[in-house]
Amino acid sequence: LIRTYNLALAGFGNVGKEFVRLMLAKRQLLRTQYGIDWKLTGLASRTLGWCADPAGFDASALLEAPGGSPQPGTRVAGLQDWLSKSQASVLFEATSINRETGQPAIDHLRAALEAGAHAISANKGPVVHAYHALRELAAARGRQFLFESAVMDGVPVFSLFPGGLPAVELRGFRGLLNSTSNVVLTEMENGLSFDDAVKKAQQIGVAETDPSNDLEGWDAAVKVTALAIVLMDATLKLGEVERTGIRNLTAEQVRAARAEGKRYKLVCRARKTPAGGVLASVGPELLPLSDPLALLEGATSALQFDLDVFGLSIIEHKPGVVATAYGLLADFIRAVKA
Numbered sequence: 001l002i003r004t005y006n007l008a009l010a011g012f013g014n015v016g017k018e019f020v021r022l023m024l025a026k027r028q029l030l031r032t033q034y035g036i037d038w039k040l041t042g043l044a045s046r047t048l049g050w051c052a053d054p055a056g057f058d059a060s061a062l063l064e065a066p067g068g069s070p071q072p073g074t075r076v077a078g079l080q081d082w083l084s085k086s087q088a089s090v091l092f093e094a095t096s097i098n099r100e101t102g103q104p105a106i107d108h109l110r111a112a113l114e115a116g117a118h119a120i121s122a123n124k125g126p127v128v129h130a131y132h133a134l135r136e137l138a139a140a141r142g143r144q145f146l147f148e149s150a151v152m153d154g155v156p157v158f159s160l161f162p163g164g165l166p167a168v169e170l171r172g173f174r175g176l177l178n179s180t181s182n183v184v185l186t187e188m189e190n191g192l193s194f195d196d197a198v199k200k201a202q203q204i205g206v207a208e209t210d211p212s213n214d215l216e217g218w219d220a221a222v223k224v225t226a227l228a229i230v231l232m233d234a235t236l237k238l239g240e241v242e243r244t245g246i247r248n249l250t251a252e253q254v255r256a257a258r259a260e261g262k263r264y265k266l267v268c269r270a271r272k273t274p275a276g277g278v279l280a281s282v283g284p285e286l287l288p289l290s291d292p293l294a295l296l297e298g299a300t301s302a303l304q305f306d307l308d309v310f311g312l313s314i315i316e317h318k319p320g321v322v323a324t325a326y327g328l329l330a331d332f333i334r335a336v337k338a
């Protein structure tokens, strides 16, 4: 028996488009292995507005249309109309992050849960600013609030705890979570100036047009905060993460370190304190080459968990945007099969 779910997607940029592409590519597998089919009945972005069609949009045509525009006449007034007209069973939130407030993504997810849909987010803002409230709302409505793709893309870091590792104590973690910084540091080691290394990171599609979010450590701090809140039950605020970016490192410093057999990396850390709190930081660290994190290049990210029963490292090798899309798809299966 195959059950068809109506999907509503907020945000039709890199992640939103890749998600639709992956859902099309895996449609047959979803049907045969999971008994799941889907229709895209809601699509929204700043430029498209709120578009809904209960019959389902032609997803392939949307990917080909300039600007990804649905049929005229499918536009509705706002979020509430959009959710009800699309009769969404699942909302996917893939709009741009607002690191100060997490909005309007929090409103999108809350409205979806209140309307009886599962809420799935690639956006880290709602995890940092509204994790407990959204989790409680989801539980009260018997729906799922999932956000696996928000940190380390498709790697199931959030699903590991407690699902894969019941009754384990997570004492802390450290890792590399920002691709742009890693690419820039590697390119400086290879001879480029800081500015040219940033340009290179932009050319290969790792850094955004405004890379300051990455270079000042904000992106990594947001990820550390999300991980600490969810995995360590921390009441950590983004502003409490001790944060230094890589802007003040010169190419000379980076190359001198390399010549001495060491490497600068932007290291993220979180640790439980004896008083029961969590201390978190993001900053450049000089690592010896014997440190596994020192060996990671380019967009590769990694996390090392300090557990009471063993140590655990996860490396995500050079992920592309399809890795993020996969995180959304995996959450979709988890939500409807829960």
Ligand SMILES: NC(=O)c1ccc[n+]([C@@H]2O[C@H](COP(=O)([O-])OP(=O)(O)OC[C@H]3O[C@@H](n4cnc5c(N)ncnc54)[C@H](OP(=O)(O)O)[C@@H]3O)[C@@H](O)[C@H]2O)c1
Pocket: 010, 011, 012, 013, 014, 015, 016, 044, 045, 046, 047, 048, 094, 095, 096, 097, 104, 122, 123, 124, 149, 150, 151, 153, 320, 321, 324
């Ligand atoms: N790229 C990655 O590899 C990656 C990995 C993990 C998580 N994420 C997260 O995934 C989300 C999407 O990333 P992306 O790379 O796809 O960004 P993007 O290419 O800039 O796309 C963002 C989309 O969100 C829409 N949008 C922005 N603000 C909106 C609002 N207030 N209301 C409705 N729509 C709005 C934009 O509309 P317009 O097109 O009209 O501007 C655009 O369609 C972000 O939260 C990001 O942090 C990304």
